[in-house]
Amino acid sequence: MLGIIGGSGLTQLANLDVSHREVVRTPYGEPSGPLTFGHIGRHDVVFLARHGYGHTIPPHLVNYRANAFALQSAGVTEIVSVASVGGIRSDLGPGVLVVPSQIIDYTWGREMTFQSGGDGPVVHVDFTDPYDEGVRRRLLDAACKLGECVKDGAVYAATQGPRLETAGEINRLERDGADIVGMTGMPEAALARELGLPYAALCVVANWAAGRGDSAHGIRFESLEAVLHVAMGHVRQIIDQFCVKP
Ligand code: HPA
Secondary structure, three states: OEEEEEOOOOOOOOOOEEEEEEOOOEOOEOOOOOEEEEEEOOEEEEEEEOOOOOOOOOHHHOOHHHHHHHHHHOOOOEEEEEEEEEEOOOOOOOOOEEEOOEEEEOOOOOOOOOOOOOOOOOOOOOOOOOOOHHHHHHHHHHHHHOOOOEEEOOEEEEOOOOOOOOHHHHHHHHHHOOOEEEOOOOOHHHHHHHOOOOEEEEEEEEEEOOOOHHHOOOOOHHHHHHHHHHHHHHHHHHHHHHHHOO
């Protein structure tokens, strides 16, 4: 079963034929909200709004462990994460969709592992390629079939938030090799890996990152909503197509 974690701009999946909602408790506390079960075509899907259905949970307070654990307990076998990001690379401006291939983690102070120590040997998961290549390919193929232009590959910088970055920080991220920047990609991806759940992300560039493009002198929040609204329409179509041919 496919799990979809929706971020800013995607708190509901209009194309999901909902069967029921379920409040799930986990040993790690409460997930961001009830899980929404349903179908897209004949494909079973569970949807979870990362920031809560009313978008009330900031990125640093999302219970990433509870979310991943709850999805797996519900029978999810793979996860597609939808997230909005800022664009750093010159071809990744507002409205562009991208399936990232790498992550650099700048977050701190988040509960970022299921290993609490003391209860069994330490396990180091391999994270060389943080996203599952099979799920990535299927996302890209789904987009391609629709004629949607989705970029294949980008380095995602996960920042702590909730504030946006300074222009200096974005310059540093670029020197580090980052192409896009967001606040929720980690520890979500690593926790999915610890659980053995194939995981990939479909990112929507909502704005130029600080100091770039029309964000040269600040990020204009007025335009974000419109960009996300249009782009999430494309995301829904891609997810539909993804579910048609799993
Ligand atoms: N920075 C971090 N996270 C984001 C941004 C950004 O510019 N845009 C959307 N999410």
